[in-house]
Amino acid sequence: MTSETLFSLRAVNKVYDGGVHALKDISFEVHKGEFLVVIGLSGSGKSTLLRCMNALHRPTSGEICYRGRDIAAATSREAREIRQRVAMIFQHFNLVPRTTVLKNVLTGALGRTGTARSLVGMFADEERKRAMRFLDLLGIADKARHRADQLSGGQQQRVAIARALTQEPEVLLADEPVASLDPATCHTIMDYLQKVNRELGITIVCNLHFLSLVRQYASRVVALRAGELVFDGQPADIDEAWFRRIYGEEAKEVHVN
Amino acid sequence: MSTDGGRGGLAKGVVFDAILLAYLLVLATVAAYGPSPEQMLMLGRNSFVGLILLAASATAALALRRAGVATVGSVVFEKGAAPKSGELRPWYRSFWAWQLLLVLGATFYVGARETEMSLYELTDEAGFRGATNLFRGIFSPNFAILPKAVLAIIETVYIAFMATLIAVPVAFVLSFTAAKNIMSRHPATFAFYVALRTALNVSRSVEPLIWAIIFSVWVGIGPFAGMLALMIHSIASLAKQYSEIVECVEDGPIEGIQSTGASFIQTIWFAIVPQIVLPYISFTIYRWDINVRMATVIGMVGGGGIGTILYQYQGQAMWPEVGCLVVVIAAVVWLMDTASAYIREAIK
Incomplete structure (x- = not known):
């Protein structure tokens, strides 16, 4: 791929306080406009990897450069600036309960709103318009006044995507975005991510369990096994042999229809 | 005797037994010696005696533990000890039940004296009249x-x-x-x-x-x-x-x-x-x-x-x-x- 490099990871290691070695010498690059999918078993380090790319976690060693700036060495102010450009959505949506959908989406603008202004709820009018535009894009503008915790799982994930888009990000990290949703809703969410990728040109790095989804949506795949990078290539290249190597000898592929 | 409670439970049980024993020993000493009010206020000497009694109790508690006796401490702090001994014999033949009864009985006796409990005061005619007077006032x-x-x-x-x-x-x-x-x-x-x-x-x-x-x-x-x-x-x-x-x-x-x-x-x-x-x-x-x-x-x-x-x-x-x-x-x-x-x- 010839387009510009957004992320470049070099020999990234992450060892948790408990001694778990979650990432081992991970090196790869993320290019602009990609729909990169990270696969691997639960506990293979996928979530840790994404959290390191969003500066929620610090790698123990190695370099994670976003547009040439090392996230691992960033101050907390720099980390916050990077997070604004590198949005994230989560398996359990991580919306704020007892708060309206619109207010949840507006929190995407916190990074560029002053602390004092945000505390009294003085978001600029253009921010509100922007938030409503993204809710509209995700087909849930009619839910703007509802409490976020009263929506279904699929709707909550769409709110989370709208919150991420409100950040006006360049990259969207998605940590198992469909793992707690039913198969039908699963495709809706993946279609929206594809739309975000194609229509808004936002680069996507997405953790997934199901290989069938990977083949359908990914433009490139990397695979982790026990914290190590074992595959980096095209989704079509993952044949039976690779599948066993990534998921273990006992594994059988499950399809989501 | 089971040691399911682990080492922490074991140590706590022994300390608990030692405190209970020391408490009984202190009460017994006071009862036997009958110190005067002035003697009761001699903090230095009294705490010295108390410490000796505590040390004796700790030794006794350890000895009981070694002998595998089901004491209150082991029943409370070591999980699994109570049902086992309970199955073997009725409560009135177990050590811990009598230990507990003795502590409660002694405490009630001392407590009654400390709070100056008196049925005589409660049924005293003059006092009763005063209370009636008070209630009559409050209820009107x-x-x-x-x-x-x-x-x-x-x-x-x-x-x-x-x-x-x-x-x-x-x-x-x-x-x-x-x-x-x-x-x-x-x-x-x-x-x-x-x-x-x-x-x-x-x-x-x-x-x-x-x-x-x-x-x-x-x-x-x-x-x-x-x-x-x-x-x-x-x-x-x-x-x-x-x-x-x-x-x-x-x-x-x-x-x-x-x-x-x-x-x-x-x-x-x-x-x-x-x-x-x-x-x-x-x-x-x-x-x-x-x-x-x-x-x-x-x-x-x-x-x-x-x-x-x-x-x-x-x-x-x-x-x-x-x-x-x-x-x-x-x-x-x-x-x-x-x-x-x-x-x-x-x-x-």
Whole structure:
């Protein structure tokens, strides 16, 4: 791929306080406009990897450069600036309960709103318009006044995507975005991510369990096994042999229809 | 004998048995020796004797443990010990049951003497007449002083209200710095957390009654002293209750807000506050309710409001007037109690 490099990871290691070695010498690059999918078993380090790319976690060693700036060495102010450009959505949506959908989406603008202004709820009018535009894009503008915790799982994930888009990000990290949703809703969410990728040109790095989804949506795949990078290539290249190597000898592929 | 409780349970059991034994030995020594009041006050010598008895008890407790006797300590602290011995023999043939009975019996006997329990006093004719007199007065309240009583209880309700109102914002800010999940990220903030927790615990363990005495010397007897006393106690209690709510919030929303690039303050405001605001309100209303009741008592030591005049009438044995005050206090406390229960139920 010839387009510009957004992320470049070099020999990234992450060892948790408990001694778990979650990432081992991970090196790869993320290019602009990609729909990169990270696969691997639960506990293979996928979530840790994404959290390191969003500066929620610090790698123990190695370099994670976003547009040439090392996230691992960033101050907390720099980390916050990077997070604004590198949005994230989560398996359990991580919306704020007892708060309206619109207010949840507006929190995407916190990074560029002053602390004092945000505390009294003085978001600029253009921010509100922007938030409503993204809710509209995700087909849930009619839910703007509802409490976020009263929506279904699929709707909550769409709110989370709208919150991420409100950040006006360049990259969207998605940590198992469909793992707690039913198969039908699963495709809706993946279609929206594809739309975000194609229509808004936002680069996507997405953790997934199901290989069938990977083949359908990914433009490139990397695979982790026990914290190590074992595959980096095209989704079509993952044949039976690779599948066993990534998921273990006992594994059988499950399809989501 | 099973040792399922692990080493911690074992050590605790032995210490517990040693304390129980030492307690019995001290009581027995006092009973056998019969020291004079002057001798009872000789702190140095008495603690020396106490330590010797404690050492003897510890040795005995260890010996019992080695012999595998099911003592109270082993039954309480070592899981699995009780059912096993219970299956083998009836309770009246087990060591721990008699150990427990002996401790309870001795405690009841000493307690009866310490509290000067006396059936004679309770049934004494003159004393009984006095009580009848008092009840007769209280049950025929003198409603002539009703306006005075109502004005006084309004003062009491406002004392409670002001104490709560001033305490809420202070406790709100303190609650985040007293929450472990927020403060344990950095050694410096954790040290602050420990210091604050200790300060809150200390000020909470000093009863509002004592705060009222302190403040009535400081700012003079009256409602201001009572309000300050309740405020200090409310800050400490609310900060603790609030911080426990903060410690129970979900982490997901915090991570979600952090991932947008929000600052620390923004994360607290947008991820934590929405999760805690309703329980906060519920605790606050309950605190006001408690404060109204406490303000009455505090008035009796110079904190103003209805407690102060209750104390005056009581001192002059004006029982019908006391009866009127009791009616007013009961009515207001019942009203506050019911209202606060309804509101807390509604916002759950």
